[in-house]
Amino acid sequence: MAAHRTAPPPVVDASHGEDGPLRGAAIIGLDHAAGETALADRSAGREAES
Numbered sequence: 001m002a003a004h005r006t007a008p009p010p011v012v013d014a015s016h017g018e019d020g021p022l023r024g025a026a027i028i029g030l031d032h033a034a035g036e037t038a039l040a041d042r043s044a045g046r047e048a049e050s
Contacts, residue, residue, distance in 0.1 A: 016023050032038065041047065 014020050
């Protein structure tokens with residue numbers, strides 16, 4: 001295969017450190033709250049289902 005590199009890319013540390021899990025949970029929560037179904041339920045006056 002001609003696509004091999006001469007050296008693999010470097011492995012770097014995470015950039016968020018100890019706050020990584022908290023940031024990840026916040027992103028998942030925002031994705032859920034701002035999802036298409038949740039927004040449609042809110043605009044129709046219904047509670048979003050989990």
